[in-house]
Amino acid sequence: MADPKYLSGQRQVALSVVVPCYNEIDGIGELYRRVSASCQAQAGQSYEIVLVNDGSTDGTRDAIFNLAARDSHIVGIDLARNYGHQIALSAGLEFCCGRRILILDADLQDPPELLGGLMAKMDEGFDVVYGQRQMREGEGWFKLATASIFYRLLRRMVDVDIAADTGDFRLMSRRALDHLNAMPERYRFIRGMVSWIGLKQVAFPYQRQRRFAGTTHYPLRKMILLAVDAMTSFSVAPLRFASHLGMAFGVLGLLTLGHTLYSWLMGSVLPGWTSLAAIVLILGSVQLLVLGIFGEYLGRMYMETKRRPLYIVNEVISGEVADEQDVG
Numbered sequence: 001m002a003d004p005k006y007l008s009g010q011r012q013v014a015l016s017v018v019v020p021c022y023n024e025i026d027g028i029g030e031l032y033r034r035v036s037a038s039c040q041a042q043a044g045q046s047y048e049i050v051l052v053n054d055g056s057t058d059g060t061r062d063a064i065f066n067l068a069a070r071d072s073h074i075v076g077i078d079l080a081r082n083y084g085h086q087i088a089l090s091a092g093l094e095f096c097c098g099r100r101i102l103i104l105d106a107d108l109q110d111p112p113e114l115l116g117g118l119m120a121k122m123d124e125g126f127d128v129v130y131g132q133r134q135m136r137e138g139e140g141w142f143k144l145a146t147a148s149i150f151y152r153l154l155r156r157m158v159d160v161d162i163a164a165d166t167g168d169f170r171l172m173s174r175r176a177l178d179h180l181n182a183m184p185e186r187y188r189f190i191r192g193m194v195s196w197i198g199l200k201q202v203a204f205p206y207q208r209q210r211r212f213a214g215t216t217h218y219p220l221r222k223m224i225l226l227a228v229d230a231m232t233s234f235s236v237a238p239l240r241f242a243s244h245l246g247m248a249f250g251v252l253g254l255l256t257l258g259h260t261l262y263s264w265l266m267g268s269v270l271p272g273w274t275s276l277a278a279i280v281l282i283l284g285s286v287q288l289l290v291l292g293i294f295g296e297y298l299g300r301m302y303m304e305t306k307r308r309p310l311y312i313v314n315e316v317i318s319g320e321v322a323d324e325q326d327v328g
């Protein structure tokens with residue numbers, strides 16, 4: 001859980017920018033320059049940039065802490081290991097103290113210069129202004145196609161209105177963030193959780209850029225995991241699908257039985273083992289699939305019931321907090 005110093009509300013700034021960072025050493029200097037410039041243009045000196053090091057192995061941690069030592073606007077949070085993007089982001093969101101909060105990726109795919117536009121939109125009275133990608137540069141057709149299918153499928157499955165083609169890039173009001181922070185769940189699909197809150201939300205169309213440096217940390221395996229998290233946290237439709245599948249195969253079984261009886265009455269010899277073996281195999285695999293879907297939900301319930309903290313913080317460094325720690 002977050003440091004009580006932050007939660008007690010002693011600190012407050014107009015704007016927080018929260019950035020999860022995992023092996024982003026090559027881009028972090030540029031990130032710092034561009035985000036700082038945007039923040040100063042929008043919020044004067046009343047801002048903080050919360051950089052969460054998610055167990056990087058490449059010196060990102062030291063880079064963050066050097067920045068924090070130099071510039072009191074930087075809050076460096078070092079997590080105890082790699083917890084993954086959504087948890088690292090959750091950590092930053094719990095620590096930040098801004099009245100408005102911008103969520104940003106470290107790779108500069110979402111341009112920090114759009115902050116002005118997002119702020120202007122929020123001034124119109126919105127609680128959440130979420131970036132909606134019009135075009136994505138530098139991402140292969142496979143990623144685009146799978147992302148597109150995923151969002152459309154998800155939107156059909158869940159009751160919550162999760163906008164298509166959104167990432168976590170968004171500006172939130174403090175009251176929206178407080179609601180988000182109050183959600184204790186472990187499997188976090190943050191863009192969906194923000195949609196779930198409701199309040200006044202609006203899309204902000206923009207063009208997604210190429211990564212500034214490095215490569216994506218979302219290979220297919222992690223994309224699938226995120227998709228499964230999203231589906232299971234927002235919908236029990238897969239469970240319903242399991243029972244529908246059961247019914248469909250029940251009907252198929254009855255038809256097959258009818259056909260067999262009919263052939264027997266007509267005196268024709270039944271064709272041999274091949275069809276029988278096929279049916280047994282298909283039924284077996286369907287049963288395992290259904291068990292797997294059950295297991296997915298059961299496993300998540302098990303993990304949730306442990307009530308472990310979402311993450312462990314190794315160290316926090318910011319101008320103010322560092323001073324207090326020196327005294328102790």
Ligand code: UDP
Pocket residue numbers: 019020021022023024054082083084085088089104105106107109215216217218
């Ligand atoms: N990230 C993280 N922990 C991880 C993987 C990624 O904090 O285990 C951060 C990463 O540094 C970046 C953001 O999450 O700031 C999004 O990751 P990435 O750019 O690799 O994803 P993509 O944009 O390709 O979906």
Ligand code: MG
Pocket residue numbers: 105107109211216
């Ligand atoms: Mg990226």
